[in-house]
Every structure is written in structure tokens, then in C-alpha cells.
Amino acid sequence: MNERHGRPRGLEDARDLLAGLRGLVRRFSVSERADVACCGVTVAQAAALETLLAEGPMRLGALGRRLGIAPSTLTRNLDRLEAAGLVRCEEDTQDARSRRASLSPAGRVAAEALERQELLFAGRVLEHLPEGRREAVRAAFRELLVAVREATEECCPGAFEHLMGELPRNDAAGRENQGGCGGNC
Numbered sequence: 561m562n563e564r565h566g567r568p569r570g571l572e573d574a575r576d577l578l579a580g581l582r583g584l585v586r587r588f589s590v591s592e593r594a595d596v597a598c599c600g601v602t603v604a605q606a607a608a609l610e611t612l613l614a615e616g617p618m619r620l621g622a623l624g625r626r627l628g629i630a631p632s633t634l635t636r637n638l639d640r641l642e643a644a645g646l647v648r649c650e651e652d653t654q655d656a657r658s659r660r661a662s663l664s665p666a667g668r669v670a671a672e673a674l675e676r677q678e679l680l681f682a683g684r685v686l687e688h689l690p691e692g693r694r695e696a697v698r699a700a701f702r703e704l705l706v707a708v709r710e711a712t713e714e715c716c717p718g719a720f721e722h723l724m725g726e727l728p729r730n731d732a733a734g735r736e737n738q739g740g741c742g743g744n745c
Contacts, residue, residue: 591681599670600644604629605637606674609646609663613671617662619652646670 589603596606607627612618615626624634638661641647646667652658663671686694 592678596674599674601641601646601670602637604633605641608634608637608641608661609667609671610674612647612661612663613668613675617660619655619658619660620649621658623661641667 592603592606596603599606601609604627608623611623611626618626620631620634620638624631627634629637638647638649642649645664647661648664649659649661652660689697
């Protein structure tokens with residue numbers, strides 16, 4: 561029990577973790593908005609460009625699931641990217657009912673520039689850590705990502721896989737639902 565606040569220590573630890581994560585997400589979001597502003601795209605459009613750079617041409621449905629956005633939002637973003645000459649949307653040659661998005665040459669240049677800016681910022685963050693602690697911080701961050709994946713799987717198995725594909729997986733992942741929200745996330 562934390563005497564100062566009269567709350568269980570676990571709750572206080574969870575509150576500290578949540579505050580730290582919110583601060584980290586907000587700070588990286590501010591940096592990301594600044595990075596993409598110079599390329600003339602929104603954060604959501606930058607995410608589409610970066611996904612297409614990493615994954616290659618994709619069906620629109622798969623791209624929308626990967627980004628975790630509604631089809632109408634995806635269409636709006638792709639229309640703007642296509643008008644800017646950064647993306648091409650074409651009929652899928654294997655399924656005439658589907659369309660595929662791919663980067664244009666200019667889109668590849670823009671996506672690579674965005675990726676470089678993000679890597680430079682992450683590098684600057686690492687430079688502010690003591691050199692002897694950098695690997696420990698990176699290892700702790702990987703552990704945190706595994707814990708996030710596991711906690712998500714406990715809540716809603718598979719529900720967020722499209723958003724968590726890049727997060728590390730622990731060998732214990734995939735076990736049965738242990739309660740959580742009962743799939744109502």
C-alpha cells in the first residue's frame with residue numbers, strides 16, 4: 561500500500577506506466593507531425609506511404625486493416641496521395657473487384673525521406689541516453705512491447721493482430737483468453 565496516496569502499489573505503478581507511455585506517445589506524435597509536415601502529407605498519409613514502402617503493393621482492404629482505419633478514411637487518404645503523384649491505385653489483376661495501391665517513384669522517395677527523418681530522431685533520442693545504458697533501455701523496451709502484445713491477446717485474442725504484427729511475440733503468446741474484456745474491446 562502506498563501510504564502517501566492510500567492506494568495499492570500496483571495501481572500506482574500502473575498509473576506511472578500509463579503516464580509515461582502517454583508522454584512518450586505524445587512526444588513522438590509531435591515529432592512525427594513535424595516530420596511529415598515538411599513532406600506535405602498528414603500523419604495518416606505518411607503511415608500509408610511507410611506501409612507501402614515496407615510491404616510493397618497491397619490490396620486496399622489489406623492496407624486499411626494494416627493501418628487500422630476505415631475504408632472511407634483510407635480512400636480519402638489514397639485519393640489525396642494519388643492526386644499528389646505519390647501513390648498509384650489500380651485494378652487488381654488477380655481480382656477485378658479489388659484495387660491495389662503502390663508507391664509511385666515520387667512516393668518511394670517521399671516514404672524513404674520520412675523513414676530517414678524518423679530514424680534520425682530515434683538516433684537523437686538514443687544519443688541522450690548514457691552510452692552504457694542504451695542497450696539496456698532497448699532491451700527493456702522490447703520487453704515492454706512483448707508485455708503489450710500479451711496483455712492485448714489476453715483481452716481480445718487476434719483482434720489487434722493487424723496493428724501489432726511488428727511487435728515482438730513471446731513464446732507464451734497465443735494462449736487461451738484469460739478474461740480481460742471478454743472480446744468487447
